Amino acid sequence: MRIPSRDAEVTSGSSPIHLAVWGSPIAHSRSPQLHAAAYAVLGLDWEYDRRDVDAGAFDGALAGLDRRWRGLSLTMPLKEKAFRAAVHRDRRAELTGAVNTLRLDADGPRGVNTDVGGLVRALRESGIDHVDTGRIVGAGATASSALVALGELGAGSVVVLARRPEAVAPIRALGARMGVDVRAHALGSASLAPADVTIGTLPGGVRLDDDIADAALDESGPLLDVAYSPWPSHLAERQGARGGAAMSGLSMLLHQAVLQVRFFVNDDVEIPLAAEEAVIAAMRRALMGD
Numbered sequence: 001m002r003i004p005s006r007d008a009e010v011t012s013g014s015s016p017i018h019l020a021v022w023g024s025p026i027a028h029s030r031s032p033q034l035h036a037a038a039y040a041v042l043g044l045d046w047e048y049d050r051r052d053v054d055a056g057a058f059d060g061a062l063a064g065l066d067r068r069w070r071g072l073s074l075t076m077p078l079k080e081k082a083f084r085a086a087v088h089r090d091r092r093a094e095l096t097g098a099v100n101t102l103r104l105d106a107d108g109p110r111g112v113n114t115d116v117g118g119l120v121r122a123l124r125e126s127g128i129d130h131v132d133t134g135r136i137v138g139a140g141a142t143a144s145s146a147l148v149a150l151g152e153l154g155a156g157s158v159v160v161l162a163r164r165p166e167a168v169a170p171i172r173a174l175g176a177r178m179g180v181d182v183r184a185h186a187l188g189s190a191s192l193a194p195a196d197v198t199i200g201t202l203p204g205g206v207r208l209d210d211d212i213a214d215a216a217l218d219e220s221g222p223l224l225d226v227a228y229s230p231w232p233s234h235l236a237e238r239q240g241a242r243g244g245a246a247m248s249g250l251s252m253l254l255h256q257a258v259l260q261v262r263f264f265v266n267d268d269v270e271i272p273l274a275a276e277e278a279v280i281a282a283m284r285r286a287l288m289g290d
Helices: 007-012 031-042 057-062 080-083 091-095 116-124 143-150 165-178 209-217 233-241 250-266 274-290
Strands: 017-024 046-052 070-075 101-105 109-114 135-136 159-162 182-184 199-200 223-225
Touching: 017 031, 031 159, 031 250, 031 274, 057 080, 070 080, 070 250, 080 109, 091 116, 091 143, 091 165, 101 250, 116 143, 116 182, 116 223, 116 250, 135 143, 143 159, 143 165, 143 199, 159 165, 165 182, 209 233, 223 233, 250 274
Parallel strands: 017 046, 017 070, 135 159, 135 199, 159 182, 199 223
Antiparallel strands: 070 101, 101 109
């Protein structure tokens, strides 16, 4: 799909730029607040909305966008659909098979995965700059991003806990590509190897039996749970009861959105924004109120 260039419109201010987050369900998304705060600091009169789009409607909805549209944020269940739609993908997207951000350029949509970078930045913000061993709770789509993030922080071995250990096979194959030893264990397994950090990837609201959650958190190191609503998650509750540190997914959400804004504004997730510290502060206030 070819889309007319938007770069002249951005500089001339002749037409408002449109962006949105798509997914289903989508009413809960905090992305509009995050992005609105960023563009206000940057002085950009850009419009960012939300739209309920399921997997079956994605292709038609994407084809229906006109030249006013600069990009999309994608959440479940659209990350694999966006991966297939992208004519170019970054390394993190290629590794995970998931795209959560599309920039709609003249030559077609370009896709990136900012979930990985969001996890890395959230862990570093909490003081975790390097890990040797990691643990992931859950083997769904987010687990692949969690594995890539742990690999980027230096992990050589990662244990993945899943209801069905056979579900870990794709993640183990990804680990082999990255040079990370991935071992699968059933949720509730005892005597796990100690971990420097644990990433919870279960959907928000999921509750495990207390003994299963406690086993998953035994010698787990700090917990970063990608869930943030409701908070605390069940894993975070059990981690707190054990006296351990637990971080919500809001930090990941913030930092993956910062990378999305970089991509939409600078065309590169690695190029910092002008006044980026002020942008992040405004986004944090919009998200967390501090």
